[in-house]
Amino acid sequence: MLVYAILELLQHKPLSGYELKKRFSGSIVFFWHARHSQVYPELKRMEKQGLIAGTRVEQETRPAKRVYAITADGERALKAWLKRPVALQAVKDQMMLKTFAFHLIEPQEAAAQLRHHQRLHQRRLDLYLATRQELEQRCGEIDATGDPIAFWNAVTLGYSIELERSYIAWCNWALERQRRFNARAVEANANGAPAGGPTEGAVG
Amino acid sequence: MLVYAILELLQHKPLSGYELKKRFSGSIVFFWHARHSQVYPELKRMEKQGLIAGTRVEQETRPAKRVYAITADGERALKAWLKRPVALQAVKDQMMLKTFAFHLIEPQEAAAQLRHHQRLHQRRLDLYLATRQELEQRCGEIDATGDPIAFWNAVTLGYSIELERSYIAWCNWALERQRRFNARAVEANANGAPAGGPTEGAVG
DNA sequence: CAGCTCATGTAATATGTTACATGATTAG
DNA sequence: CTAATCATGTAACATATTACATGAGCTG
Structure with missing residues (x-):
């Protein structure tokens, strides 16, 4: 899959490994990510396969x-991959x-975990x-400009946002x-009745 | 992580590798899964570490x-892992x-992919x-029975359901x-204006 | 010159998938 | 007897993470 993530990024414009790694911290990182230790070897493999072509570029103020x-x-x-249906x-x-x-830990600890997780997702949202x-x-107003790149970017971003909202709502619930x-x-305890033991068959 | 998934399952009752594998097709599989080729070696490692203990059980009608x-x-x-906050x-x-x-393929092909994906998620839902x-x-009514195992089972299941609904709704949207x-x-095309080229900077 | 960013790699380890391999027992 | 299920494993490969390693050039 990393192959296709890289091809997608290079399809917009040529990039170096370092730049690619940084793009994986851009909008695509919301649903795909990779470290540089994975990106560099992958680029070499892809070049050997003829999917991409590398050129050394000298720079004035920065290393080549x-x-x-x-x-x-x-x-x-x-394009062939894009047309294949995803499983x-x-x-x-x-x-x-x-x-x-969570039945194994104290209720207040479970609650703390839920609140903590909610905060993390709120930050991401x-x-x-x-x-x-x-x-x-x-x-601008994407539907108006007619730019399909911006359009699909907005559609995937919409999903990412929905996902985070779902998670936050689930924590509250x-x-x-x-x-x-x-x-x-x-209440049941106060009435003298036990709070109910493990139910056989709840799992599976 | 697989270690903890296995510990969770064994915490309910002792199981063989084969039974564990099948549990990974039960309710836990909605958010964690593993093949038997991963489960068996993991069990051996865990036994060496002293987290679990295995016993050979002879059976009348089935292989031991x-x-x-x-x-x-x-x-x-x-329990220690449960209390550590998740990243x-x-x-x-x-x-x-x-x-x-999807800007690289025909709009009707993109739409077909979305519809296909929606069907898959509907089936899962x-x-x-x-x-x-x-x-x-x-x-029964879980809140009434007071069984915490069934309770947290229902809570995670609620999340899985919400997730699938989000996906389906996103496809529609x-x-x-x-x-x-x-x-x-x-429309823009009919008016003689071009439909808009790629916008620099839509990605990143 | 100390610390930062730019730039690119390798090695060790961990995790996960696919395929290969075996053998018992049961149901039809 | 044949197919299915029960039961357990290994090997090869693919993917991903963490840590180690280096060096240029810029900023304060």
């Missing part, structure tokens, strides 16, 4: 760099893995919203449900 | 199996990576909803936006 441009072969490969991706979510076992503002300022759950448990 | 139980050390490790996870989304470059129904039937975008482009 190796700039890669996408080739005709590279563009064909990219459903498996979800991997550490926070959910933890939450699934703020970043995304700022990015969208920037995009809109640079490109989970906290609220937990409050109600704990209140009932305390 | 090796059942692993969590140890006191394993439980400590699991924000990087998003990796193939569909978004593609969508970001249906599975999740069925799972929730099952859970509610088995455990993207398709609708694309229709409007294309309509304007056609």
Whole structure:
């Protein structure tokens, strides 16, 4: 997949490994990322395959760099991939893995984790919203300008924003449900009834 | 991470590698998964570390199996991990990576991809909803029973469901936006104005 | 000259996927 | 007897992270 992420970035304009790495901290990083230790070897492999072509570029004030441009072969490969249907991706979510076992820790600790996580996602949401503002300022009303690059950029950004909002809303919902759950448990305890042991078959 | 996923599953009851693999197709698979080729070696490593203990169990009608139980050390490790705050996870989304470059393919092809993807997520949502129904039937009104295992199971399931709904809604939104975008482009074309070239700086 | 950014790499390790491989038992 | 399920593994490969390593040139 990294191959295609790189081809996408080079399709806009030729870039060096270092510049590519920085683009992976730009808008594409919202749904794909890579470290330079992965990018440099990948560029060499791609050049050997003929998907990209590198040229050494001397600079006046900075050290020389190796700039890669996408080739005709590279563009064909990219377009072919774009047309192949994606399979459903498996979800991997550490926070959910933890939450699934929150019955093992104290309720207030679980709540703290949820609040902490909510703050992190709120910060990320703020970043995304700022990015969208920037995009809109640079490109104006996107539907009006008719620029398809800006258009699809806005569409993916819209997804990223929705995702963060979902996460934040889920944290709120989970906290609220937990409050109600704990209140009932305390109430049941006060009435002398046990709070309920583990239910066989809840998992699986 | 796989270590903790396995510890979580073994915390409920001892399981063999084969049974574990199957649990990874149960409710936990909605946010974590692993193949048997990863599970078996991991179990050996964990046993060497003393987090779990395996016993050979003979069976009457089936081949013998090796059942692993969590140890006191394993439980400590699991609880310690649960209390450590999670870092924000990087998003990796193939569909978004593609969508970001949809300006390179025909609009109707892009739309087909979006519709296809929406169908896949709808199927997954249906599975999740069925799972929730099952859970509610088995455990009754969860807040009432007071079972914390079932409670957190329901909370994570709620997230999975929300996630799929977000994706489906996003597909609809993207398709609708694309229709409007294309309509304007056609209109602009009819008026003799070009539909707008690539905008420098839309990416980065 | 100390610390920063630019620029590019390698090595060790960890994680994850696909394919290969084996053998028991059961149901039809 | 044949296909399916139960049960467990290894090997090769692909992907990704962390740490190590170097050196140019600019800024204060």
